[in-house]
Amino acid sequence: MPQDPVVNTRSARWSSYLMAFAITALIFATALYVSNYFNNRRIADIQSTQDKISIDILSLETQFELLAQHSCRDISENSVLSTEIQPLAQRLSYLETQSNVNQDELSQLKRYYSLLQIKDLLLMQHVAAKCKLKPVFILYFYSNKGDCEDCEEQGYVLTGLSEKYPQLRIYSFDYNLGLSALRTMIDINNVQDNLPALVINDRPYYGLHDIEEIEKILPQLAMLKKATSTRSTTTQSR
Amino acid sequence: MFEILMYPLLFLTLFFEVFLLVSFLERRFSRPLITAIPDQYIPSVAIVIPCYDEECTVAATLASTLALEYPREKLSVFVVDDGSTDATLANVRAYMANHSSENDRVHIIAKENGGKHTAMNVALAETHAKFIGCLDADSIVASDGLKKVMPIFAHQAIAAVTPGIHVREPSTLWQHLQNVEYRLSVFNRFIFAGLGSAFITPGPFSIFRTNVVRELGGWRYGHSTEDMEMALRIQEAGHLIANAPQAVVHTATPSTLRRLFRQRVRWTYGWLRNAVDYKHMFGNWRYGNLGIIILPAAIISIFSGMYFFTRIVLMGLNGAYSMYERYYYAGFHSKFNFDPFYINTSALWVLVWVSIIMILVLISVGSSVGTGRRTPPASTPLFLLFYSLLAPLWLFAAVFRAIFKTGVRWR
Known part of the structure; x- marks a missing residue:
């Protein structure tokens, strides 16, 4: 009414x-x-x-x-x-x-x-x-403390790379996590506090690297089977 | 600083919505100020149709006025042409030539352009009627409109009565959006009157007690919003403004975004400038609900609208930039996996949803008050989606103009 x-x-x-x-x-x-x-x-x-x-x-x-x-x-x-x-x-x-x-x-x-x-x-x-x-794998070290300008972009690159090569193993680690086992691995691979850092074939690479650059550094990627369809999973934590 | 404002503004916005609903519900359970409306209260009334370049609509407006169900000898009509540059005056004269029997109660006045307030004042000076009303020349009043309004004036404290305004024949997207907005306005006008806090007496068919208007000095320019200025002056003088939503008026609304933008910049600009002129009423307990809540909330709503718009734009830009970066560095991945884990359930989003639901309820109540049906207009979802993004555009423009006192154009 x-x-x-x-x-x-x-x-x-x-x-x-x-x-x-x-x-x-x-x-x-x-x-x-x-x-x-x-x-x-x-x-x-x-x-x-x-x-x-x-x-x-x-x-x-x-x-x-x-x-x-x-x-x-x-x-x-x-x-x-x-x-x-x-x-x-x-x-x-x-x-x-x-x-x-x-x-x-x-x-x-x-x-x-x-x-x-x-x-x-x-x-x-x-x-x-x-x-x-x-084995073809990449170790990725990042920081979430706001002191890594390119970590977000590097995360996108690695996501793209894992989409392109589903068999590629990417292990991502928060550099500042404070885990003793992780600290030991950082020391063994001699990774400096200059992030983002990639360890490929036992050698550390610092700064942002795009897909083409990583493909050049890691020629074994060419032997991996490429994805026939896109995938949306990723292994790196940001 | 920007982040800190978010929750207080959200709280104030929600508080105001809740307050209006609580007031509405309380009114239903409490005794209203007017308990009996007399059947017979038929004082003399003058309806003024101020017009400037309204050649397409003025005849229909005049026709609806003459069709009002009211004793013929008690109703006079003043058509005041405010220096139109089109055929407005000729059309009025042509209409009257075809309706010569109405000549004795229709007064046609032509004057140089001086603004709507001057047109109203010319008629105010001429009329002997106890009540004077305004009907914009783009509006059409229902035939029983005056019958619904006049008995309310039997209560001597009431100086003005506003109607229920609806969009006339909405056809474009922008008019459909305004159709929903006007339902919200029907509710606001209704509940503001219930709180003794109406602060606008709109051009389409607001009726005033003539002696009060004269005592207050007639209409003023009011920064191109003389209807707000007059209402604030009435409130300042301690009179009451009632609302009669059953007195239905349909008004033409801007059909394009450009015209809508220009109209709303004028309204908001006028409101802000009048708010400065009447700043002594803000937060002033002497003016009760109007001073304590309604006027401050009306100002805060402008700034919260701008604030939330800015936030949404920044969020949108940030999201778009992230998507661009993702595409640039990782390529396009078309596969989409829905995962409920990622549904945003932050307190902020919950509150935004509550606020949207509250607005929907207010629109529904406005529909009930204005039309007797609770169903909101079909375009309500579009209104809820887009209007909060649209309105800030003219809010920013109006605030800018108000700060730099640039003035606004009617058209």
């Missing part, structure tokens, strides 16, 4: 002000709660992946032992890094951009992820040595 004509005095309605303030505050509190709830769900989601990572680490260690006693046929030629874990880096990277995320939990998840990558790298090198394979 159409409303009646309306008019009233303009004397302040303090009760309405208070009620509106209370409702608005409630809406804000609800919005914060909802946001927090979904962020916790995301953390839980990643934690479940983290459990899988733990199992994968155990599996890796077991495979190391098996490697000593079995032939190359028994060792999977595929990456031990399961496809389920591939998008984890992207998810971690996304969570880093969100407010209201527990940074300690996030950092712990990143440590686990980095540890798995190191384990996978070691296994791959063992398999390669035993089975006389020539």
